[in-house]
Amino acid sequence: MSVQIRNLCKTFGSKKVLNNLNITLEDGGIYCLMGPSGMGKTTLLRIIMNLETKDSGEITGIDPDVEISSMFQEDRILPMLSAIANVNMMYEKKRPVKEIKEDLSQILPKKCLRQPVCELSGGMKRRVSLARCMHYQGKMIILDEPFTGLDMATKQEVISYILKNRRNRILLVATHGIEDAALLGAKVIHLEDCQELMDEMKAAIPSAQEMEEKIKREQNDLISSAPKQMLMGAGEMSARTYMMQHMAETNLKLLDGIPESEWERMGSILDGRIQEFERGKLIWNIGDTCTEFAVVLNGMVAAYTESLKQVESLVAKFGPGRCFGEMLPLSNAGSPVKVIAAEDSRILFLSREKLMEKPKTMQEAEMKAKIAWNMVFEISDKLEKVSVKLDTTSENTVREKIVKYLNSLPTEKDGTKTMFSMQKETAQYLRVSPEALSKELNDMERKGLIRKEENKVQILQPEFFALRPEAGIRSIHK
Structure with missing residues (x-):
């Protein structure tokens, strides 16, 4: 049975966020929800999950209190429990630890499976949150920006895990990445195409x-x-x-x-x-x-x-x-x-x-x-x-290339930066040998400049990456 969203409206104060929204989610379908910032993607997901009240309209075909499994933008996991324990809580009758371990090994390093999740990096916590969501037995799965901060190789692993564990349930993913829809094999839903656009909505779409x-x-x-x-x-x-x-x-x-x-x-x-x-x-x-x-x-x-x-x-x-x-x-x-x-x-x-x-x-x-x-x-x-x-293909030293590359990466909530990988892909991107990259990263870690784990790097000495004002370039400490 499909999920029907009909004439849905939601207003915050004087701002109309959703206006006569109409969407049909077919049973077993995969959908990517897209739209400009401010068009109401997260609001719509919260209404579907019964976490936000709608002004008018109706949603039929699903019981949000028992049939929806969701992953939020923030992690909602129990910090003192291990990844295995967090996932096993999704079952009334606990599954064998060996089964959970084998499943999580697809997206988590084995050494992380029994650690308290509070000790894991932000990216690892996101994967535990995803696994919890996929293991909850619901008719529909909702993922809100699940691929933020992931490099392409990791994203492909995560998407493979999602598709393997979807079990023909409706999958609705809010994302900004067009390529995510292609990797998921999803139908794209543009919010601006599914409702009557008010002036404030039109203003959110660039001319x-x-x-x-x-x-x-x-x-x-x-x-x-x-x-x-x-x-x-x-x-x-x-x-x-x-x-x-x-x-x-x-x-x-x-x-x-x-x-x-x-x-x-x-x-x-x-x-x-x-x-x-x-x-x-x-x-x-x-x-x-x-x-x-x-x-x-x-x-x-x-x-x-x-x-x-x-x-x-x-x-x-x-x-x-x-x-x-x-x-x-x-x-x-x-x-x-x-x-x-x-x-x-x-x-x-x-x-x-x-x-x-x-x-x-x-x-x-x-x-x-x-x-x-x-x-x-x-x-x-x-x-x-x-x-x-x-910026990374110039005639610079390996260390200069690494520093410029790390400076270009976004910093995650836990203070780390996610590289393509610690070896082959990053080395190819920087046009250096994997051996030279590994040697330089190890040296930087030994000197206490960074801490690395898999494809995560945490900068321990921010001054190492500081701007040299008189030259207008990064200062590189040998």
Whole structure:
């Protein structure tokens, strides 16, 4: 039996958070709940769980007091009990410890299973919270931002664990990550598509103009903050061209949340044009400018760079639904790569000027808002990754690269920073050998600068990472 949410409304004071919201969650379905900050994701989850009262509307098909298993943004575990004991509390009749141990070993190191969870890192506590949630016997599972702070390898392990233990129950996940939906095989629910948008709700969704201004600011900040010698490491390339070439390495999911069957109709509504390219045909060349966003409808396109000796190197490939060359209409710069059709392809070109025009219909407004929101998330993510990459691929010592890399990582609630991994992936990212990385981290730990455990690093001497004001760079203590 499906869970039906009908005409749900919720107001806090004068602010309308949910307005005639309608969602159907089919039995056995997997759903990712997305929307701009302030659109009411957490409020909706709390109403479903009967932790918040609704103003009007109804939710049918589930008893929230007994049929929902939930994981909150904050950890709700018993600190003095072990991970095994915390999970076993979910059963009226305790399961054999061996079974719980084998299950938890999929997402936790064995040495952590019998420790009081108060001694575990923040990331480990999150995994215990997740395991408790998955082991509760309910009809529906709700996870609120379960992947925050996880690197890709760990996220894949956690998602594999979720899917293995879901047992065909309804899974509803609130997340900001578009890629999370793909890894889960989930249907994306955009809150702005499921309700009547009031003025304050519309204000939470960026316009195309706001999106462009935000991206340009971040782009300029990135260029001005990156060390000149790193940006000029590509020989005769300008700083902007070098950065844009790195930007071309990843795909932009411009049409996420828009069904493939709607792509061409969307293009028509937004006054786009569709052009067909035979395999091997040039779409644009190095140095060309473009004022349109190009999206692959069918087929595959490939981007190549060219060395001074005119040797071509593949940068990236782009499949259906992916935008390429998006920095060209945003920056009015010449293309740093050559783009050709790797297969017979149909490309949708969306004009920058048309996207920024005031929408004439609600349908056009919703489509423009969705594209703008996808672009803000995707470009911001790409800029962050490129910034770190540029900053760690310069001719620095291994220790300097580690320090710059650690400074770029967010600090979790327990004071630690999560690296890709302690060896292979991080070493590859920093362009150093795993042996050199391991040796340097061990030396830093031996000197009391850091404490490391698996892919967690805690900075013990913050002054080690301090800015040297007169130089404007990080001070690196040997």
